Structures are given as structure tokens and as C-alpha cells.
Amino acid sequence: MSSRRAVVLGGTGGIGSQVVRELLDVSGRGGDDWEVEVVSRSGGPVADGLLARGAVGRPGDRRDTTFLRELLRPGADLLVDTVGATRDDALQLAPFLDDVGSTVFVSSKAVYADEQGRHANSLDKPVFGGAVTELQPTVTPADADPTSRDGYGAAKVAAEQVLLDHGAPVTVLRPSKVYGVGIGRPREWFVVRRVLDGRERVLLADEGRGVDHTTAASGIASLVRIVADAPDRRILNVADETAPTALEIVRTVAGHLGHTFDEVLLGEDAPRVRRTHALVGAVAVRARHHRCALARVGPASVRGGGRAGGRLVGRDGAPHAGRRGRAVGGRSVLGPDVRLRAGGRGAGAAVARAGLTGRSG
Structure with missing residues (x-):
């Protein structure tokens, strides 16, 4: 059993802390031990909890070049950047990518644009002809303000391109409407606050049929x-196995809190109502020179802490070898019937879906 080093930038955030817990949970269970270093600007209850479970705290600013040099010059087996948002952020990582076995950059579904150039943060919502795959056009990359409506996606694309053009093994993840423990802006609050207020009614646009994949x-x-x-x-x-409607989400959260609403379902002609329908999908690239892999994962319940075995396999069913030349193996909580299709170097597409039972926070 070998020891592997993982560095998680933004390790106390909603996504980063889950990555840290996942790696710590699998350590010593018949595979490699992960030494996980949590990078954050300050401590707090989340950091204290992760350190108590065996993580190593590395206080510092992800955008401090000197700090990054000291952190990454020794190399790492895994680098996860959950806070990078701009081209400059990516350029700061570029000198160290060759010393990292696998780099993961968390981007967003907000990079995708429809035929009219509209994106998820546009005032006028985008209209996609079906599930949005990795082949969907993106907004134009730009050195824009990542905190602005039009700048967020453009800045993310610019960062993606710097990392992917480097040539090192970089995986860009594009999640949609992330939720879970520790997420800074919990999406369930729309329902929770109404339950706490004791409100009997909830008004939903378009009869609650709107879908925005989570x-x-x-x-x-x-x-x-x-x-x-x-x-x-x-x-x-990366998105959930199912894409619940607004009505289904309201009923699920309210039911969890023991509350039942009088549902007022507004029609399409209601003032200022526009239906939202955004699904995340994937396309398996099977063209010549592109290899495909499939992650087969059995049923699991995230809520109950259950896990199911999974592995990456080639199209012939043989285990897919990792960079170190050994068969990939592992355990996953991605939910029932997960399918991961990944293209080869230079092009590819994949999707990993987690069941609604993973809802938390």
C-alpha cells in the first residue's frame, strides 16, 4: 500500500470539503492511503472537522504565487482546484502541472451558450434543443469579472483553455446547480424559509414544471x-441521475421538514414567468483515435452512507490502467446506474450522475 498526496484548493468549501472527505474515507480500504492537504485562507468548524479526520491544514491564499510555489513544487498525485475562476488563476497553476499526476479543475455549466449566445446567467434565459453535452458551444472566453453575470462563464472558459492547452492531464468538471452540506448559497432555502415562516402556500411558475439540472x-x-x-x-x-422539476424539489424538501404546502401552480401566461428547462447530458465519442471508458457503479444511497463498488473499464470490458500502470478500482457514492463515458486525450465527453438521495444541507 502506497501513500499518495492530494492537494485541495478551497478545501473547506462545499465542493472541496466533500472531496477531502471522500479521499479520507477510502484511504486504507484495500487501496492507497491519501495524504490530503486542505488549502484555505482561514480555519473554522469545517477545517477543524477535516483535520480531526486526518487531513493536513495548509492556511494560505490560492492566488498567492509564492504560497503556490511552496505548496506545489514538491509535486502531488492529485490537485483539485475548486476556487479558480480566471485565466490568471489558471496561469498561476501552469508551471506546476507537469509535477502533478492528475489535476481537476471545477468549472460550471454556466459556460454553455445557446444559438443566440445566451447562457445560464443571462437575464434572458437560454433555450437548448435538448440535454446540454460537452460538445455544446460555450461563451467566448474573456478576461472578465467572474463575479458578474456575463463575466463568470467567460472567465471560466478562459481558465479552462489555459489548463487544457498546457498538455498535462487536466480534467475539467462542469457541474450544474451544485448543492450539499457547506454550499454557500443553499438552493433549498427558497423552501426552507417558507416552512420556517409557517406559510401555507407556495407559488410556482409554469405549474412547477421548470427543470434546472442539479x-x-x-x-x-x-x-x-x-x-x-x-x-x-x-x-x-457532472449532474444528478434525475432532473427533478421545481414542484418535485419543493415537495421533497417540504416533506423532509414535515410540511405540506397548498401549491399554487401559475400558468405560462402569469406575469414575468418564463419556463426554465436546462438538462445536462453527455456524448460518448467513438470516432477514430478517441478511446472511451465506462464507469460501472452499482446502487448506493448517499443519504445512508452506503457505497457501491465501481471501476473504469475499456470498451472490451478489461480494467482500464491508470497512469501508474495498475488497474483502476474504487468505490463510489454516485447513486444507482451511474455511467461515465470519457473520451481520450484531446477530446472527450462524459457524465457522472448522482441520485437525488444525495440531497443535503
Whole structure:
């Protein structure tokens, strides 16, 4: 059993902390031990909890070049960047990528644009003809303000391109509407605050049929662990197995809190109502020179802490060898019937979906 070093930038955030927990949970269970270093600007209850479970705290600013040099010059088996947002952020990592076995950059579904150039943060919502795959056009990359509506996606694309063009094994993950423990802006609050207020009614646009695909942070963490054992240069969408409607989400959260609403379902002609329908999908690239892999994962319950065995396999069913030349193996909480299809170096597409049972926070 060998020891492997993982560095998680933004390790106390909603996504980063889940990645840290995932790696710590699998350490010593018949595979490699992960030494996980948590990078954050300050401590707090989340950091204290992770350190108590065996993580190593590395206080510092991810955008401090001197700090990054000291942190990454020794090399790492896995580098996960959950906070990078701009071209400059990516350029700061570039000098160290050759010393990292597998790098994961967390991007966003917000990079995708429809035929009219509209994106997820546009005032006028995008209209996609179907599920959004990794082949969907993106907004134009730009050195824009990542905190602005139009700048967020453009800045993310610019960062993606720097990392992917480097040539090192970098996996870009594009989740959609992330939720889970520790997420800074919990999406369930729309429902929770109404329950706490004792409101009897809830008004939903378009009869509650709107869909905006969600992604469990725990599902992202499981995918990070999987791709750590199969480094490559690729872009992967990641989203839940199911895409519940607004009405289904309201009923699920309210039911969990023991509350029942009088549902007022507004029609399409209601003032200022526009239906939202955004699904995340994937496409398996089977063209010549592109190899494909499939992650077969059995049923699991994230809520109950259950886990199911999984592995990356080639199209012939044989175990897919990782960078170190050994068969990839692992365990996952991605939920039932997960399918991961990843293209080879230079092009590819994949999807990992986590069941709604992963909802938390």
C-alpha cells in the first residue's frame, strides 16, 4: 500500500470539503492511503472537522504565487482546484502541472451558450434543443469579472483553455446547480424559509414544471476520486441521475421538514414567468483515435452512507490502467446506474450522475 498526496484548493468549501472527505474515507480500504492537504485562507468548524479526520491544514491564499510555489513544487498525485475562476488563476497553476499526476479543475455549466449566445446567467434565459453535452458551444472566453453575470462563464472558459492547452492531464468538471452540506448559497432555502415562516402556500411558475439540472457535491467528490486514478485531458459534465422539476424539489424538501404546502401552480401566461428547462447530458465519442471508458457503479444511497463498488473499464470490458500502470478500482457514492463515458486525450465527453438521495444541507 502506497501513500499518495492530494492537494485541495478551497478545501473547506462545499465542493472541496466533500472531496477531502471522500479521499479520507477510502484511504486504507484495500487501496492507497491519501495524504490530503486542505488549502484555505482561514480555519473554522469545517477545517477543524477535516483535520480531526486526518487531513493536513495548509492556511494560505490560492492566488498567492509564492504560497503556490511552496505548496506545489514538491509535486502531488492529485490537485483539485475548486476556487479558480480566471485565466490568471489558471496561469498561476501552469508551471506546476507537469509535477502533478492528475489535476481537476471545477468549472460550471454556466459556460454553455445557446444559438443566440445566451447562457445560464443571462437575464434572458437560454433555450437548448435538448440535454446540454460537452460538445455544446460555450461563451467566448474573456478576461472578465467572474463575479458578474456575463463575466463568470467567460472567465471560466478562459481558465479552462489555459489548463487544457498546457498538455498535462487536466480534467475539467462542469457541474450544474451544485448543492450539499457547506454550499454557500443553499438552493433549498427558497423552501426552507417558507416552512420556517409557517406559510401555507407556495407559488410556482409554469405549474412547477421548470427543470434546472442539479449536482450533488458528494457526486462531484466521487468523480474526482475516480478520475484521480485515470488521469487524462478532458471535459466532463457532472449532474444528478434525475432532473427533478421545481414542484418535485419543493415537495421533497417540504416533506423532509414535515410540511405540506397548498401549491399554487401559475400558468405560462402569469406575469414575468418564463419556463426554465436546462438538462445536462453527455456524448460518448467513438470516432477514430478517441478511446472511451465506462464507469460501472452499482446502487448506493448517499443519504445512508452506503457505497457501491465501481471501476473504469475499456470498451472490451478489461480494467482500464491508470497512469501508474495498475488497474483502476474504487468505490463510489454516485447513486444507482451511474455511467461515465470519457473520451481520450484531446477530446472527450462524459457524465457522472448522482441520485437525488444525495440531497443535503
